[in-house]
Amino acid sequence: MRAVRPRSWGRSLSGAVAASAAMLLLAPDAAWAEPGVPVPPSELITDKAAGAVTAADKDLVIKVRLAGLWEIPAGEMAQEKSDDDRIKEIGRDIAEQHGELDRLARAAAKKLKIDLPDEPNSAQQGWLDEMREAEGTDFDQIYIDRLRAAHGNIFPAIATIRATTRNDTVRKLAQRTNQFVATHMTLLETSGIVDFKALPTAPAPNASSSPPGVAQVAKNAASQSAVAPANLPVLLVVLVGGLLVGGFATSRLMPSRRRPSYRRR
Incomplete structure (x- = not known):
């Protein structure tokens, strides 16, 4: 009988490497391609304007609209004023994506009857003025720094609304906005000129900063499941005593299994 030779892992690995190399040669851009307008997994979230809308919910919708009102013209300036091809690409991508995000914000505001602004706020207008007055590398630094800081x-405000809102339309907008903002931060950082040392530091961890509901649930669970050290000896005594009493009662109630003895006559 002919012996079956085990499969060679070396040959399999070589085949996989060759297949991967062939795919890269046929589509070299596929391995490095980045998504255009991000499409987060939000289709499972309903969008029926159902649920109470808080002041914080309204504020998020307004902030998303405001972001587009200044970042779209800022991206257009980046394409016109920058001498760096990478900055131009970043400006184009962010401007296009904010156009889509602005459409989503306006649709949410229409459903929820939220009034939206038509102009950037004073701080955002000041950033645009800075960019208009700057040229060359000075413009590049201002553009990247202002957008990265914004x-x-x-970013934290979006996460808070996504986690706490009662309204499904706001929830869906928050999830989509989170994806856009994360993408934009990554794009800005690919410029290579973000001054990470200048970014504000996160506050020190504080146990009391947990949401009251979460903290209370954890406290209740701990109080119900934990056994106080002072009560442990008492519990042990009761347990041992119960076992002894149970064993004694069982031995008295069970019939004897010994065979009866017979006397010889």
Whole structure:
């Protein structure tokens, strides 16, 4: 009988490497391609304007609209004023994506009857003025720094609304906005000129900063499941005593299994 030779892992590995190399040669851009407008997994979230809308919910929708009102013209300036091809690409991508995000914000505001601004706020207008007056590498630094700081500031606010809102339309907008903002931060950082040392530091961890509901649930669970050290000896005594009493009662109630003895006559 002919012996079956075990499969060679070396040959399999070589085949996989060759197949991967062939795919890269046929589509060299596929391995490095980045998504255009991000599409987060939000289709499982309903969008029926159901649920109470808080002041914080409204504020997020307004902030998303405001972001587009200044970042779209800022991206257009980046394409016109920068001498760096990478900065131009970043400006184009962010401007295009904010156009889509602005459409989502306006649709949410229409459903929820939220009034939206038509102009950037004073701080955002000041950033645009800075960019208009700057040229060359000075413009590049201002553009990257201002947008990176703005995205870093709104990032925690989006997470808070996503985790706490009762309204499904706001929830869906928050999830989508989170994906856009994360993408924009990454794009800005690929410029290579983000001054990470200048970014604000996160506050020190504080146990009391947990949401009251979460903290209370954890406290209740701990109080119900934990056994106080002072009560442990008492519990042991009761347990041992119960076992002894149970064993004694069992021995008295069970019939004897010994065979009866017979006397010889």
